[in-house]
Structures are given as C-alpha cells and as structure tokens.
Amino acid sequence: MNDGLKKKIEEKLYDLGLNTFGFMKAENLKKASYDYFSKRKERDLMTSFEETDVEKKVAFLGEMPGAKTILSVAFPYVYDTYIHSKGYFSLYTLGQDYHVVVKRYLEEVAEILREQGYEAKVYADNNGLPERYIAQASFVGDIGRNHMLITKNYGSYVFLGEILTDCPMETRERGYDHLESHEICGSCSNCIKACPTSILGTEFTQTKKCMSYITQSKEVTDEELLLFKGRLFGCDTCQRTCPLNKGVATSTIQAFEPKGFMKYPDLKALASLTNAGFLPYKATSSGWRGKKLLQRNALIELMRRGERPEKAWISTEYLARYYHRLENLFNL
Ligand code: B12
Ligand code: SF4
Numbered sequence: 487m488n489d490g491l492k493k494k495i496e497e498k499l500y501d502l503g504l505n506t507f508g509f510m511k512a513e514n515l516k517k518a519s520y521d522y523f524s525k526r527k528e529r530d531l532m533t534s535f536e537e538t539d540v541e542k543k544v545a546f547l548g549e550m551p552g553a554k555t556i557l558s559v560a561f562p563y564v565y566d567t568y569i570h571s572k573g574y575f576s577l578y579t580l581g582q583d584y585h586v587v588v589k590r591y592l593e594e595v596a597e598i599l600r601e602q603g604y605e606a607k608v609y610a611d612n613n614g615l616p617e618r619y620i621a622q623a624s625f626v627g628d629i630g631r632n633h634m635l636i637t638k639n640y641g642s643y644v645f646l647g648e649i650l651t652d653c654p655m656e657t658r659e660r661g662y663d664h665l666e667s668h669e670i671c672g673s674c675s676n677c678i679k680a681c682p683t684s685i686l687g688t689e690f691t692q693t694k695k696c697m698s699y700i701t702q703s704k705e706v707t708d709e710e711l712l713l714f715k716g717r718l719f720g721c722d723t724c725q726r727t728c729p730l731n732k733g734v735a736t737s738t739i740q741a742f743e744p745k746g747f748m749k750y751p752d753l754k755a756l757a758s759l760t761n762a763g764f765l766p767y768k769a770t771s772s773g774w775r776g777k778k779l780l781q782r783n784a785l786i787e788l789m790r791r792g793e794r795p796e797k798a799w800i801s802t803e804y805l806a807r808y809y810h811r812l813e814n815l816f817n818l
C-alpha cells in the first residue's frame with residue numbers, strides 16, 4: 487500500500503480547501519455495480535437515460551483495466567441561498583461551469599500520482615460512473631430521500647468528482663444494503679411533500695418528470711410550462727426544503743462565486759440574447775443547453791408574470807412557437 491502517497495494526496499486536497507473526500511477499491515465498485523444494476527434490470531427500474539445492457543453499463547471500469555482505487559471528492563458550491571423573486575437560476579448554475587472547475591482541481595491532485603508513475607483519470611459529471619454511489623460507499627456522505635448525496639459539512643450543495651487510479655491505497659468503505667432506508671433523514675419527508683412533480687418517495691426512476699430535466703428540455707408540454715413557476719434552469723426545491731441543508735458551511739471555491747447576472751437575472755436581456763451576449767452565460771453551468779433554451783425559459787417567466795415581450799425578441803421560429811403557446815396558456 488502507498489501510505490506516503492495517500493498522505494500527500496490528502497494534504498494536497500486540504501491545501502486546495504477540499505476537506506470532504508473518501509477512497510474505495512475499484513474492484514468493489516465493479517462487483518457492487520454489476521449486482522445493483524442486474525437487480526434494477528430484473529425489477530424493470532432502468533430509465534431511458536441509462537445504458538440498459540449491464541455489461542456495457544459497468545464497462546466504465548474497463549477504461550483502466552488495472553484500476554485499483556477511486557477517490558471521491560465533494561466540491562461545495564453554494565455562497566448563499568438567496569432566491570430572486572422575479573425568476574431565478576438554480577444555485578448550482580450561478581458560478582463558473584463546474585465541469586471545468588472540478589476537473590481543474592482534480593488534475594492538480596492527479597499529477598501527484600502521475601509523477602510517481604501511476605495512471606490517473608479525472609471525472610466530473612459527464613461520465614458513466616455512479617458518482618453518488620461512489621461518494622456514499624467511501625463515506626463522503628449519505629443519500630437522502632431526495633436522492634441527493636448529503637455531506638456533514640455542506641449538506642447536499644456539493645458537486646462530485648473522482649480520480650480513478652491504478653495506485654493501490656488503503657480504503658474505508660461500505661456496501662449499499664442500507665441505502666433504501668435513508669437513515670440520515672430520520673422521520674422527515676419534507677422533500678417528498680415539496681417536490682412539484684411528486685416523483686420522490688420511491689426509487690428515482692421518473693427522471694423525465696424532474697423539473698431539473700424539464701427546464702433543460704428543448705420541448706416541453708403545456709402542463710409542464712405551468713410548473714416552471716420562476717425556475718429558469720434547474721430545480722432546488724428538494725434541497726431548499728431539506729433540514730440537513732440548514733446552517734451548513736458555504737463554499738470557498740472562488741470560481742463558484744455567483745455572477746451578478748446569474749443571481750439577479752434580467753429577463754428582458756435574457757429573452758433578447760445575441761450570440762455575443764450569450765457568451766457569459768455559456769461559461770456558467772447553465773450554458774451547455776444553448777442560447778435558445780435560456781431565451782425560451784425567460785419568455786416563460788416573463789409571460790407568466792403577464793408581461794408581453796417585444797416582437798423583436800421573438801427572433802426564431804422556435805421562440806415564436808412558444809410565444810403563441812404562452813399567449814394562450816396565460817390568456818395574454
Ligand atoms: C442524469 C443526471 C441527472 C438527471 C437524472 C437524475 C437521476 N437521479 O438519475 C436529472 C436531469 C433529472 C438530474 C437532476 C439533478 N442533478 Co444530476 N446527474 C445526472 C448524472 C449525469 C447521472 C445520474 C445517474 O446515473 N442516475 C441513475 C441513478 C441510478 O443513479 P443516481 O440517482 O445518481 O444515484 C442512485 C444510485 O446511486 C442508487 N444506488 C443505490 N444503491 C446502489 C448501489 C450501486 C452499486 C450503484 C451503482 C447505485 C446504487 O441510489 C442513488 C440514489 O437514488 C449525475 C452524474 C453521474 N455520473 O453520476 C448527475 C448528478 C447526480 N446530478 C447532480 C445534481 C447537482 C443535480 C441537481 C441537484 C441539479 C439541479 N439543482 O437542478 C438535480 C437533482 C435532482 C435529484 N433530486 O436527484 C450531482 C449530484 C450531487 C449530489 N450532491 O448528489 C451529480 C452527481 C453531478 C455531479 N458530478 O455533481 N441529474
Ligand atoms: S429537483 Fe425538483 S422536481 Fe426534481 S426531484 Fe427535486 S424537487 Fe422534485
């Protein structure tokens with residue numbers, strides 16, 4: 487085992503201001519994943535978002551055949567939980583794009599392993615790893631009834647990132663037998679009651695009914711348009727209502743500091759975005775779905791408030807379609 491190297495990695499993480507992390511054996515993840523996904527398939531719980539062939543689904547570990555250890559790290563992102571009453575972006579989108587930020591931090595740590603001749607790959611979100619499971623297995627936190635990974639220090643307001651390496655290290659880990667009991671929640675059911683589309687309370691299989699997914703979808707139904715209720719991108723309802731998020735520590739990661747235009751969005755500026763005007767939004771975690779989605783979502787909020795957008799803003803056929811549907815829906 488590489489106790490010295492592990493200590494060096496831990497020190498580096500603390501130096502970077504990251505104090506919530508854990509290690510698990512790659513082999514244990516492979517076994518648990520195969521077992522877990524086979525059971526989900528048997529129970530017909532696989533979603534259309536997922537690879538349904540279990541062999542292919544666990545192939546992520548094939549990316550590094552000699553992988554020995556996975557490091558899971560939580561990145562706190564919330565500065566404060568302020569909400570703008572005239573349309574708001576979800577808290578996770580307010581700063582610089584987390585895919586870029588998390589990878590940048592983890593690359594610094596991975597370098598320590600590479601310098602010693604080990605392989606090290608970094609991951610953040612857009613990958614096949616079951617990131618929440620890895621984090622709970624390596625004691626980074628517990629999974630609540632809202633399906634979020636909840637840490638002691640920062641509650642659920644954390645992003646997750648990982649390093650996969652062929653360096654063997656001492657680990658402290660657990661299985662998943664206890665997962666569905668959500669012990670961390672006690673008798674609370676706030677999130678189940680608060681969820682606008684009532685999808686909590688069972689295994690999270692109705693992912694397409696999650697408002698986070700809906701606000702990021704290019705096409706939505708009239709019924710869904712009525713559920714936006716101020717949301718411009720993402721949904722925080724099941725986290726805002728969670729008592730385990732009260733009084734938690736805030737982020738010190740500067741890149742996640744909320745940008746003014748995200749914290750206090752100007753709906754008119756958003757609805758009439760030009761390509762150049764979109765660039766600052768593109769650099770945040772709300773950018774990846776493109777300009778027209780942000781314009782469409784601003785239009786929804788403006789018209790929900792009874793305001794008529796200027797004709798010049800309805801610059802594409804896509805926006806015109808939504809404009810006419812919203813006119814009818816809100817009787818404008
Ligand atoms: C697809 C996706 C979505 C989809 C579907 C979500 C879903 N639950 O499946 C949508 C768009 C709806 C979404 C929404 C959000 N997401 Co998202 N999403 C993902 C993504 C890319 C894949 C998730 C996935 O594979 N789901 C399939 C199911 C099976 O897994 P799961 O819910 O993640 O975790 C369950 C399993 O671990 C399971 N489990 C139980 N036992 C076992 C045993 C084994 C062996 C295994 C493998 C699993 C397992 O229990 C867990 C809880 O239900 C992950 C990144 C990643 N690679 O993991 C981010 C991720 C889960 N999302 C994240 C975030 C921040 C969000 C939002 C909060 C964003 C927002 N504010 O709008 C919401 C939260 C909604 C919610 N209550 O879960 C973070 C979560 C951080 C955290 N603290 O938990 C992640 C980890 C991204 C990241 N790197 O930070 N997301
Ligand atoms: S993010 Fe919103 S819609 Fe999705 S589960 Fe949580 S409360 Fe429900």
Ligand code: SF4
Nearest residue numbers: 630631671674677728
């Ligand atoms: S709101 Fe209550 S039930 Fe939901 S995750 Fe938080 S503690 Fe658990």
